[in-house]
Amino acid sequence: MAFAAYLHDLGKLAERARIGEAMERDAQGNSVAERNKQLYCPSWDGRHTHVHAAYTAIAIDLIEKYLPPLKGVEVTPFTAWKEQGTDDSLINAAAMHHKPQTFLQWIIATADRVASGFERDAFDDYNQAVDDDNKPLNHYTRRQLTLFEQIRLNGEPVKPEDLAWRYPLAPLSVDSLFPASASEIEKAGNEAGQADYRKLWDAFRAALDNIPESHRKNWSLWLDHFDSLWAAFASAIPSATAGNTKPEVSLYDHSRTTAALATALWRYHEHDEPEKIREALRAQWDRERQHQALAEQTWTEDKFLLVMGDFFGIQSFIFSSGSETQKNAARLLRGRSAYISLLTECAALKILDELGLPPTSQVINAAGKFLIVAPNRSEVREKLAGIQNEFNQWFLQQTWGESGIGISWEPAACNDFLDRNRGDGEPPFKRLIDRLFKRLEDIKARRLDLCGDNAPAPVFEGFLDSFEKHGKGVCAIDGRSPASESLPKAKDNKYISLLALDQINTGKWVAHNDRLLVTRSNINHHTLSLNLFGYHISFTGNEDASGKFGKLAAEGDLRRVWDYSLPESRDAVLFNGYARRSINAYVPQMGEANAWEADRYEGIEEDAEWDALAPKSFEHIARDDLWLDA
Template sequence: MAAHPLLDPTTRVALAAYLHDIGKFAERAGVFADDPRLEVNLQLYSPYHAAGKWFSHRHAAHTALAIDLLERHLPDMLLADSYPFVGRQKRGDAALSEVEPTDSLVNAAAAHHRPTTFLQWIIATADRVASGFEREEFDQYNASRDETETGKNHYQARLLTLFEQIRPEAQGGAPGARALQWRYPLEPLTPEAIFPKLAKDCEPSADGVAREQYARVWRWFTQAIETIPRSHRAQLALWFDHFDSLWLAAAHAIPSATAFNVRPEVSLYDHSRTTAALAAALWRWHEAHQQTDERAAQRLRDRSDFDEPKLLLVQGDFFGIQDFIFAAGGQTRRQIAKLLRGRSLQVSLFTEVAALHVLEALGLPSTSMVINAAGKFLIVAPNTADTREALNRIRVELNRWFEQQAYGLAGIGLAWEPAACRDLLRKAQSPDEPTPFTRMLERLHASLEREKYRRFDLAQQGAQVFSDADYSHGPCGWNGRLPADRTDTLPGGVEIASCALSRDQIAIGEAIVKGYDRLLVLADGMQDALQASADVRLLETELFGYRLAFTRAQDVTGQFGNLVGQGALRRCWDYSLPAADDKGGTQPLFGGYARRFVSGYVPRVGPDEQWPAGKYRFDGGGRGDGDDRRDDDAFPKPGELRTLDMLACEDLALDADGQWKGVVALAALKGDIDDLGEIFRVGLAQPSFAKWASLSRQVNAYFAIYLPWMLAREFPHVYTVFAGGDDFFLLGPWQTIQRLVQRMRETFTQYVAHNPGIHFSVGIVNIKPGAPIQTLAESAEEALAQSKRRDGKDAITCFGETVGNRDWPLLQDMAAKLDELRAELGLPTAYVYGLLSFVDMAEAQDKGDVKAAIWRARLAYRTRRLLQREVKDEAARRAWQNTLMQQIAEDGIARLRGAYRIPLFTHLYRHREH
């Protein structure tokens, strides 16, 4: 696949736009406070106000100096070919020019508050549209001093969290800025730093302290940029992808706008990325229409062409995720743990590589993709005939690939919608109508919905999609719906037929376990450029014109420099989890390569793992004989995945007699954020493109960044099937999953700044190991659907009962009290089982069955009979009678009704004999 001829020029435009506000970072860090060049740059780039004799937006002057400082780390764009910008060496000249040309990349980036040329106006327009500014708004902003709506200046202000501000009108709307309590700490991206803190704990009141915090992050940034491989500068788009992840790590908590009394609520990272996406698309539209002269600049200046649909918003959506991940075959349980993890990551890779295919076909850099989470992406492209033609071709290619490789079990739909700059503005013409940006979001949603209902264009194809399926080897043993293409003999003499897609899924699962934490995306046909090594694993299946390889040692391959030199390496992604030794979640998430947060935590066997006798039974897989296996092959080796059968045994506990107690059961936990679409639609006051992208990224970060880190440290026996976007599917020991739900709610509540309007619902199902994996998925989906039917949602369904999340701690306490009663009183299992019938009677009473009202009397009688056998002292019996009737009858059954089944079943599961 040859590179698009305009990819590098477009990437240069995007990079200029991306760096346009880097001066904000540098100024607040005091990097150039004593630089003699600063005064000259102020006169060149910053608006001057004669009335007060002062320069506003001084950061623009710092942007030029910052780019000069970073130049040695950047690809050569200033001396070599720099089209559409003019380089320092003029065409035809032998010597370097002493004067920076007007249309240089540096000037285009720095002049966004005083633009004069067409290229400068492209960057300036993208900057203003990303923020959703009307013209009058920006004129006021451009003339204002650096002070925020919170009363803090540009040094002291810390980034607000959008989560605290999301309040539908029914809840009184968003609070005023000075009433907002939460801020993000000014630190590089870490699992801990994505959580907001109270303003008093992270917002300095003195400039000196505030600037030193910026200086620390700047020092980290300038050191971290040196870890990007030098050899990757030879491919601008590849290097820019790495730099984007570095900028995310450095600028995710830096407020972008701090003037015109605005709210500092959008990060410098999100503003940079959306500005870059818009600038690239705008420039390409003008280039295609040959409108790059002074007249074009004038139209941008006066916004006379703001109704022209220059942009094309391209959406991708992976459909059939659950059916794809949980597909079953005759041999599925043999390597189910690797299969699930491999399929889940494969879904993420499908989406990433499909998006890359779109970007490269359109000649756009990675920053043109402003949304990418949970199988969905959104790309900002130029609305040209070439773009639409390419998208139609790619749609056919994607459909054909999924027809041939997945036989329609899954696919990626593409939809696109034209947009004008005016569609991205954040203010409505009147209070009674939606904003232009809100209307555009509604069009995007409708467009993607239409695409979902026209999957594969079956009507146009005559519904003859799979007529050439070859089942000569039989069905795939891992996915019984797909035809196998070969038969292999596994260790132990077992023969299995398989298809390439399933073999890749197992290979991906094995690569994760063995520490292959980087993914190479190679142009198809260039895979022979890979050096043969045990540290590289090439996947079989060609993917949309690319080949994928996993690697775990950059030193072995010379940081992949040979692949870059041959033009083989299109992307290199680091998808590793936070470092194992990062106990506090404080290590920055950047290691020199573009980061993709797609690898959920999975439990592995530790180096010195001990296997207690009698604890692990393997009824659901392997030999299937139910024996406790103690031979050398019984358990996975150190570093390998724990099997699902093992996870089902992890919550067993030893009783006083040294016997293992509890039920062997695996729990599935499926959940997602309630009413997320409504949150995006009405929750944000004056929504803008950058704000929308920021909220999407932050929603994803809890599940994709923090949750895996928390699981590894607090819930090491929980297995991630998928977690990202706004939803998650986890597997683990049944009791551990119950504790995890409560911990997730606690941390998610902190993450969304204690906003009561943002919450998630879950479904929990408990199954015996060995149950069909598709049955597990369907049961979890049904449980989640039951939670979603609860008014207001924020619900948990467990043991078939649906309760509010806020009631969950109470139910866990109830189960603990039953445990205490068993320990103190010897509460028999039969007595506890009998309580279930009293719950039934209480519910029948609520439905009008007058005979059921006798449940209290019957419970009191049964309790009295129990105590007569167990307690000899009469006074003690009366005391216990009162205790049991209060805790069980009143606090339990009478108060909770059906919800009391949850602590009852929890107690019974804990104490069942193993």
């Protein structure tokens, strides 16, 4: 379901690229595109609208060989592709979102409309809108608006003529992050615009083949890779250009949100009678039945559950100190910062796995927070409570309660996603997000469930005894935990906790490698000592090293592979065949030793054993800024 919803607008890229396969004709002279328009596109005033839906079916067919198996096998909840009478195939469910008929098609169509913030009447107007190819700026030539240019501190509305910048239509790279002048990249001429899209389409198809073939046997793992691929190629494609729609939302953002909502909606109705739900969804979007009880109930029923997680105690986690903290400051700061990212990523993954949700159900993960869209069912809320308890236990054991991850959830209905108010104040979606954040603040105030029915003991049992058990004193890194491990490269006997050792190794291995693996079992491959909520983190290097784990992928042991390598050039596409995470930024390394460097770093204690791959400490970086006097 997630993948079908995710691809529902793939045809926008294919149609704007005017792919040649759509123009191929049968014996009667009818092109593939014309035949598909009859199947997938609505009609208005004697012509088909939203032609991209016809191209969605064509495009999915063209990329099928790069996807997990779809033909000849049943892919729940869809029937096998290419079999006769398969109205509910994945390809039909994806392409019929403007002309839905079956239960599954209505699920995706509803998710598409809710993700756009449409009311019933607003969608009817949009569904009748036609892209006018004769306008100087149309769906071929319009480029995506930037976000910051539209912000006004005085709250005054922004005039369209004041918006002078656009994102270039190019794959995501360092260069394409920067907007360009609209006068330079929004030029009239359909052929030039189509050529830009065709170049993007060809690059997308080529990059799709870079996802490891062995990972196609693991839908969750493969879909995480595909999400990063689509982010790289669809982040600068305007999602909507028909009618008076502002091209300010990317096709990637809309695709991911639609997939999350469709998955939650389907799971909410998973055990209901399909025909009954199909009729309810039809009534929801039927202008003639808008005042019927069935339509109103479908709009207001809390079918979704927004789940937000937040890491609290970041300052304590990053800056806790002991006698050896200063000497390892740079490595620790990098390691601890990356470790927080790993904790929040694994916390979100834990929720997804326990709830049986795909990676596309996680719509946000940034700044220590994540947001997941789940179905609002009682068993989901019960599982979330159990997961919260597991998080609490981990942080009580490893950080003694000074840090933690809290999760809150808030039910939502389709009405809550509307992007404009109905004369009663703020838009419903803003009120929904405000409620969610208030709930999260409440959870943070009751962190670790210290006042709950099953609250942990107010005093840690056996805390003092644990120092005697290991006989190695207090951790020399955090200054509070019982030490159990030797501090790497320490000249004398210095001991640290397992968490501190993992933080140091994270700071080291994140600089030496390009990818990390998340597995259920310990594979002993630059693997951290502690498991994060049941997941083991291992670091690996280049493509050859990463490719050795195909068997783990097929068995489901390999849950994620994340690429965090730096691009080799400013115009390099930020996709290397694996899901991408922004866990690592530039890490200055020692490099090869020479006489000048030896003199420059003289007296730094960490310089006793030169390691070309070791990250530089703050002291090394400070010495780099010194000038040689004449």
